[in-house]
Amino acid sequence: MTVEGPRVFGSRISAKAAVCGVFVAANFMAIMDTTIVNVALPAIGRDFGVDASGLSSVNVGYLVALAVFIPLSGWLGRRFGTRRTALTALLLFTLASGLCATAGSLEALTGYRVLQGVGGGLLAPVGMTMMLRAFPVAERLRAQRYVMLPTAVAPALGPVLGGWLVDTASWHWVFLVNLPVGVLALLFGLVTLPDFPGPGADRFDVPGFLLAGAGLAAVLYALTAAPDRGWTSADTVAPLAAGVTFLAVVTLWELRTRHPMIDLRVARDQLFRTTQLVLLPTGAAFMGVLYLYPQFLQTDLGYDALHSGLATFPEALGMLTASQVVPRLHERTGPRRLMVAGGAGAVVVIVLLALLTAAPHPLALYPALYLLGTSVGLLFASAQNAAFVTVPPSRTADATTLLNMQRQTAGAFGVALAGTLVASLAPPAGTDGDDTYPYRIAFLTLAALCLCAALLALRVSDRRVRDAYRAAAPDPRPAGSARPGPAAGS
Template sequence: MRSTGPPNGREPSPRRISAKAAVCGMFIAANFMAIMDTTIVNVALPALGRDFGVQPSGLGSVNVGYLVAMAVFVPVSGWLGDRFGTRPTALTALLLFTVASGLCATAGSLPALTGYRVVQGVGGGLLAPVGMTMMLRAFPVAERLRAQKYVMLPTAVAPALGPVLGGWLVDTVSWHWVFLVNLPVGVAALLFGLRTLPDFPGPGAPRFDVLGFVLAGGGPAAVLYALTRASDGGWGSGRVLVPLAGGVVLLALWVPWELRAGHPLIDLRIVEDRLFRTTQLALLPMGAAFMGVLYLYPQLLQGALDYDALRSGLATFPEALGMLTATHLVPRLHDRVGASRLMVAGGAGAALVVAFLAVGAGGSPAFTLYPAMYLLGCSVGVLFTGGQHAAFVTVPSSRTAGATTLLTMQRQLAAAFGVALAATLARAPADGDAVDAYRTGLLGMAALSVCAAVLASRVGDRRVRDAYPADTARPAHDESVRPEPAPDHG
């Protein structure tokens, strides 16, 4: 009888993790850290000021350095991924971010911490677009809606978890742990990625566009710097107007240069894709409104309802649960309702919830705030999930790096603009009512949500349906139907 044992007496090697699972794991861990670091540090600023002997107004460089470094290096992420491969680029960025987090925890002065935060921002600026590029190349069009629940996880949870976790760490241990918390996650993600992450090579990268990098990196960085300063110094101050004008000029020069360049750093002709363009226009005001609400709402709770920092963070967290719920609902509703209708409903729902928070500012019963934030998360999540899927339906694999780079740049600028506008609208005069000021700011965010709903109506459900390749199955919303795992290239 022929033996049924393994050949050569060796046990078969265990089945390796699929390429899709590897990309999802890396994307969640890396993007979660990068996004959470934009909010977790805020609650540590008073403790940092006490340790370094610096007034709170002088600590802006800690966050500004991180955000500006991200803005500078986001544009080059696509070129690096196409030139050296997505796997080496993602792992190098993750290593840089993790090492810089450890250095931040050891900083003994404000200049040292600012410098380490800049290095951390370089890694963070590369992680998000390269990770999303890998996701788009790993999952075919018909499976991307299901993958959206993984893409949206960091976006949903990280901004809300940052203040809660940061407040708890500062109160129970020290501000150093706001940065040290990244180390175990970063090391685990690096080991996981080295063992399992495949490479998704692009079409190859041409000669590096130096002038394009200066314009594409300098323009958004200057605008972002101005927006982060506007909430403190006002729009009329020189430290806001000068970088804002300079950034706008750089961006105005960047567009014609990239369109004429033989080897552009970012192929801006991707915006000629009508579906990609209209979807991005709808995501822009919704991203601004969402971050503006997350900025104002905790201040309203602490200023008008006497919540402490930890309790206000916990009261904000239902928003994350709502967004996670939306990522499970959209794949099931997409075929029946349509992407455009879902996005319109999400924008309109967000506008109604934010208007409710504004009208009841300071007077709504506490028990109504938790479900309101949950519904806000559901509404924003529906628009984001449907919009991100629709945006890339017609984008070919060779152009995903440029498209994800533009999406990341748009998100950064939208978030900064939303916070700056919310802070400006909510600034109360010396003899004014703070609650009325918060109400004005929230109503402004509700207006932005209405704009998102109106722009989403221009996406068009038929355009999304017709964009699917003829040989591509429609998005599956039956969780029992699971696609075959992609071959492991790692």
């Protein structure tokens, strides 16, 4: 059944165009927010008279709220409808962005960031659910060209835009920049966005919500704190152990309760499960490189924040290139070959970056980042499409919730791993040790994660993807004509 959008200025806006417009704008803001704020933290600390160690609450509050509300997103979409949930999340995120810009104290800013995290935690899973329902299986690769836009550009644009805004205006603008995008997306969504009714919501699963939210929040908090406080400190070990325990308990609970908040049986789908295992080390390696590479440029090569951000931007162009190439190659090669090629390409490029730390040259660094973005883009686009082709529509909300929980955990782990390796291997202050050695080891470790992803991608079944496409393809025969039977002797 095709969902039509309303008429705007005499023209009918399709559901696909409406969902794409709102999802891309909302996801762009949410993803960029994770990198743009980091650039502004020193200026925020100077304004509020707080040192660097006291500013962690700005990001931790956002991260914890994000973690708590990602698991809730699927149930809210089923209970109140995807349209209402998505627009409410977009309103919360936009409103909180404006409030953050007006904050007069660190406590107020932290509180507003929590509200922003609530909106951010709901935006991506609900938006992805709407995309999967708006686009039939056969058209989802074409939609990847738009879906990949925020994933590709937002993380790289955040430091560039944030550095420029802080240098030319003030830290308040890293939040104000969300307002025009959010308001326009909200107005567009109010007029054009259709609803995609799901199977309906069962009774609210209070234990599942508390366990999943607390578990994911504790794990993400521990991973965020680990590079600064150490993996053996109580501030890391206690929340990490508690978070893993909560997530183990919620897994048992959700598989046994009659009304689970997240139906984990979706993970029994072999194709969905395998692609998630591929995306986990890839996401960790990718976010680790995006964290490590600008830091290396600033500490060892003397780049400022703006120019290190510009040097990272070729990665976004590479991912955009991949998003255009994958739909053309998918039918001929299948997702498995593209995923293996993307993972192997990322291994080669990250190893090259490790070698370049000893003798860096801009003419090699810029193409390397472009090739990294292209390689990771090949893997991401192919894996995300393959992940959902065999997931029934009634379970898309559960699948997108799990995907976003995995994405947040993978990114936090990659950054924590890279930061820990650099901090622990750095030569003591005042010595003549090799300052590039820690970066070299960190890059090689991240390359090993990509190698794991490439090997796991070998388990993806091209046949299952092709069968799902054939089953979902519209019947070209005229209505009422009989499907031909098997040929004689077959």
